[in-house]
Amino acid sequence: MPDANQPSPALFERLRAILGPRGLLTDPADTAPHVQDWRRLYRGRTAAVLRPATTAELAACVAACAAAGAAAGAAIVPQGGNTSMVGGAVPAEDGSELVLSLARLNRVRAIDPIDLTLTIEAGATLKAAQTAAQDAGCLFPLSIGSEGTAQIGGILSTNAGGNNTVRYGNARDLVLGLEVVLPDGRIWNGLRRLRKDNTGYCLRQLFVGAEGTLGIITAAVLRLVPRPRETAVALCAVASPEAALALFHRMQTHDPAAIQAFEYMSGLGLRLVLKHIPGVTLPLAAPAEHYALIELATPRPNAGLRATLEAVLEAALDSGEVLDAAIAESEAQRAAIWKLREEHTEAQKREGASVKNDVSVPVSKVPELIRRATLACAALMPGIRAVPFGHMGDGNIHFNLQQPPGMDPAAFLARDHAIMDTVGDVVRDLDGSFSAEHGIGKLKPYMMPDWRGGAELDLMQRIKQAIDPQGLMNPGKVLP
């Protein structure tokens, strides 16, 4: 008797015929990396990982699964780089879902520096997209710590944000067209590269941020911008989160168009990076309790960005907002400053168990969020260590909590809902969101009724039902 959770032998035969031996992994040693998430919160099981090499192959697989039906172990979990922070790309524990990896669908299809567009397949990494843009004298401006592994399909499906959202918006602001395989196996070719196209509902934006629950993105037309010719980067020790906000406002008033990134880091966050990451140093005379990282950039040559940055920092030093600052003198120093920021996640992982809160509030409320959530968490669990950091310029703070020293990691993680709800109460009070850029995945569907209930959740459920009536696509994610 075949396991009821597994795809039938007939479906397996069909998938093998479509994909060939390179395209179907069934050996547990080969499927193992595909069933565990980056944070190691979830470990699933799967009978197979499908690895189509073309959109046509992928569509044929989905059609075969649709014909078999979700109940027959044919539900599909689309997987990109598997860097999800919310377990979005792992299959269920009962082995009833197939993983569909986009890794082999990774070609650059076209690039046009006049249209400023890049047409690229979903399995290309974000880094590959950035490199293709750079080779054509352009910039694809989305930048995140996982860019060497995260893929374009994953970036779009999570509507990723990152360091440059303050200037260019989120992934959804950078996509002009999509190619999508629908849950019945049809291919929707919406790979248009138009700046204006008012022709009914904007379908591509439905798939952006859908986390693989409505269909599989196979290719995209991305919006590029002219490459920067001048950049200026500074790491600043600031007096407080309020001072960091005042510095942001000062910069915005001085030259809003130049701000490429404005990030906040706490003293503890930086200490953890210095403790766990080899080869990093603090380029300031003394450590502080709060830091801001500013990057300015412009495509204009000889724009005098360095002088702009110095003028703003001088005024901020005079006012006491900034205690000390280091301006990068070279590309190597710029990279070294960014490393202090980008290694936060890895350093926290090495320090022990942590609970992540990827939250957003209006930019003006960031200091209040940091203060109030720190106090609320300390009241909930003595010894808990708040490590707030992230994209202050767009109001998205990663309010991560590190386990108290010496506490059993499992006992700490068992309190994750209580911790997330404690932070959530403050966020709600400040008119914020419980998921700014990482999405809902498997971790947060339980929060949806409370935060997005009523008409909003009802509409989402109807959209899901209309597009994926069999519930074939990424079951158990996003919607409760």
Ligand code: FAD
């Ligand atoms: P996966 O993890 O493989 O999948 C994510 C979701 O998208 C899943 O639901 C999956 O089913 C779905 N999916 C994947 N590909 C497709 C497709 N082709 N079609 C349909 N659905 C698909 N995120 C940010 O937003 N900002 C950051 O600054 C940031 N920094 C990070 C730093 C580190 C060190 C790490 C590990 C992660 C970070 N992330 C960040 C989170 C993560 O990298 C992003 O969510 C990223 O967009 C996920 O891409 P991926 O290819 O790994 O997707």
Ligand code: MLT
């Ligand atoms: C980042 O911005 O570095 C990630 O999104 C943060 C995280 O680890 O929560």
Ligand code: ZN
């Ligand atoms: Zn982030």
